[in-house]
Amino acid sequence: DAVVGPVSPLIRLLEQAVGTGKVVKDPLGQVYTGFASYADLANSQCAFVPMNSNRAINRDVVRQRVQENIEAFERSGRYMEFGQINLLVVSSDPSHDFLVMDGQHRCETMHELIARFPTREVWFQFRAKVVTSEPSAFDELQHFQRSYPTDPRSFFRSRAEARVATAVLQRLKEMHPNSFKG
Numbered sequence: 001d002a003v004v005g006p007v008s009p010l011i012r013l014l015e016q017a018v019g020t021g022k023v024v025k026d027p028l029g030q031v032y033t034g035f036a037s038y039a040d041l042a043n044s045q046c047a048f049v050p051m052n053s054n055r056a057i058n059r060d061v062v063r064q065r066v067q068e069n070i071e072a073f074e075r076s077g078r079y080m081e082f083g084q085i086n087l088l089v090v091s092s093d094p095s096h097d098f099l100v101m102d103g104q105h106r107c108e109t110m111h112e113l114i115a116r117f118p119t120r121e122v123w124f125q126f127r128a129k130v131v132t133s134e135p136s137a138f139d140e141l142q143h144f145q146r147s148y149p150t151d152p153r154s155f156f157r158s159r160a161e162a163r164v165a166t167a168v169l170q171r172l173k174e175m176h177p178n179s180f181k182g
Contacts, residue, residue, distance in 0.1 A: 009096055010046070010089045014128060020022065031129045033084075038110040038122040045096040048111070049159065050104040051141055056166040057108055065109040066116075080123060081114065082106045087128040088137045098128065100160075101141050109157070134158060 014032045014056045017023035023034030040050075050057065069079045085103035100107055110122045131137050138158075 006089050008089050008093050008130075010098065010128075011091060013046070014089070015045075024048040028107055029128065029130075033125075033127045035123055035125055036062045038107075038124055039118065040167045041098075042114055047095075047097050048085075048087075048100050048104075050162065051137070057104060057109060057167050061105050062108045062112060065105065066112045069109065069113055070116075073117075073120065078155045079120070082110065082122075082124040084127055087126055089130045090129055090134055091130050091132055092136055093112045093134075095106050099137055101137075101144055107156060 014023060014025075016034070017034060017036070020023050022036070023032050025032050072078070072080045083103070083106065085106060086101040086102055087100040087103075090097075090099065106124070110124060111122070113122055129140060133138055
């Protein structure tokens with residue numbers, strides 16, 4: 001698959017990270033894995049955009065994880081392990097958007113920790129696969145989810161559909177707060 005049109009600036013960023021030794025690349029040049037500073041990426045033009053899933057960001061989950069990490073830092077001087085964040089990069093997308101295939105709550109937690117404590121380092125492990133288009137990203141998400149008994153109806157085919165679903169869910173939560181407790 002040759003890339004037609006603009007090339008994602010994230011590919012250049014990942015290639016630079018390979019040069020520093022913090023990231024490695026598979027022999028086919030499609031998958032990058034390594035470690036990154038969340039603050040360095042967040043303070044650049046990079047954004048972490050949740051993938052096409054109906055699992056909207058649960059602010060209660062994020063608040064709990066932020067608090068757990070604050071407590072861990074107070075005890076040990078470091079945050080808890082965030083695990084590997086699975087990302088996709090659409091090679092033809094000129095934006096700086098990493099599509100978060102798995103780890104959207106952890107990314108939000110890291111974002112809030114950096115906002116509250118900007119001088120503390122937040123390192124995380126990631127895997128970023130380069131795909132040619134948003135439909136290819138959707139295919140990759142489905143492939144990733146096949147290892148779990150997932151209902152394919154729980155994923156949207158575009159970020160636009162996911163944004164609409166998130167907005168509808170938020171509105172329902174506002175209208176019926178007692179239905180979403182627990």
